[in-house]
Amino acid sequence: MKEVKSAFNVSCKNCGLQKVCFPTGLRREDVDRLDDIVDRRSPLKKGQHLFEASDKFSALFAIRAGVIKLYSFTDGGEEIVHGFYLPGDVLGIDALGSKQHQYSAVALDTTSVCTLPFEKFTELTESIPNLNQQMLNAISKEVLDGRMHSELLIRRNADQRVAQFVWNMSERYRNRGYASDEFRLSILHRDVAVYLGLTPETVSRILAKFHAENIVTWKKKEVMIHDMQRLMHIAGVHSSCDSCKATA
Amino acid sequence: MKEVKSAFNVSCKNCGLQKVCFPTGLRREDVDRLDDIVDRRSPLKKGQHLFEASDKFSALFAIRAGVIKLYSFTDGGEEIVHGFYLPGDVLGIDALGSKQHQYSAVALDTTSVCTLPFEKFTELTESIPNLNQQMLNAISKEVLDGRMHSELLIRRNADQRVAQFVWNMSERYRNRGYASDEFRLSILHRDVAVYLGLTPETVSRILAKFHAENIVTWKKKEVMIHDMQRLMHIAGVHSSCDSCKATA
DNA sequence: GCATTAACTTGATTTATATCAAGTAGTTAA
């Protein structure tokens, strides 16, 4: 049943993302059982799709490495970016009802994904109680992240949106055990602009300002945060609020 | 086990909302089993809370009659309105993970609610397969509705937002078997403005314009749609798209 | 039923961000 594990084909129990992914709180033997149903194909190259709108839903996806952009188009043909999924994040929850994807998911960089065939996964949740709770966590997270996005769009001006986006990415990398003040971000400024409901010009101007004021530098996919306090202040993040660790 | 049923205390099998609520697709006997765990208290009066942010989560709520506003505040004390829940809609999914509500839910009018104690509900889903699917539907709906909200905030101007809001409410009433061109809406214009990311002044001006152009009249909680085609056109709703029947 | 408060309306003005434009830098492919 098990395949040979290569570099991109790491089992759950050897995966560094256990603490942010489904294995959280599972017993060792249950992690193995989960591992047995996980399907790990070769990584997606930049620009390849994990799924596209109208594709049939048959599995949940957990990101192992890379970034996935979830997007769609309005009737008028304008792109909408709904979020960026990082290692440990789960994709596909929105299709649980209709069993059909409504959005498209594309890799923004080389991206490894763990595929969890939904039927097998559902069977497992019946005998691994904690796995069910993990699923509920993933569901809530998806809903709450959407609300955070709306909140950002309703109540934040352009400076605050960009600052919050950068800070949020930083927090998410920190939670995953990576450096939070210097990281690679394979997301086009254009995509960020669409996600934040701004134009690329506005994002560019704001990033230029942040750079000039020595708060954040984001050039050539490398983000450097020089002044976390000021960034958080602009973002409107009071206290080191844990519930803000949302998926962008 | 069963209580005496009064006017506001109707069993699932006698409820007109079966087609939009959990009983959808359930066998008769399973509806009865669901009914047995439902807790129906006396209706909430306008202004009363179903739950408040930080309350412990212990049950899902299905609206039977009335309207619930789900809201919170930013760190700066500004209100955020996340949605309005109508009969048949399910509240509480966002708290499944943390078992604690993050938002407050208040009745905007006299509102009856069916309480589904979550533990009992979970037990039932194990023996009623279709109920589990209903739960997945409710989850997806919550996620997709949030995305629709973001899309509205990102890509629509003020006219389109107001038009889409009115049309969406109309569609939701239609799906529930009520008149779609004339209905009572116990939602303050102020709350609509907050939900749409606009000011009350802007909403007022747009409604005045829609009234002058004989498209929609919304006065004193009574909505009348005079020209559905034009409303849909302004809202940017092409075709009678079924997937647009989202919760505002 | 009257007083008080909250909701809504309408107008004048300001402003943040979009749009338009014209460029430079970076990436991709031949």
Next chain:
DNA sequence: TTAACTACTTGATATAAATCAAGTTAATGC
């Protein structure tokens, strides 16, 4: 390596909606 394209930058201008202001109407409580 160069050509062609895409991403990004920067400036000038336009504009949609916010803000400020002062009213009217409706709802609420005594």
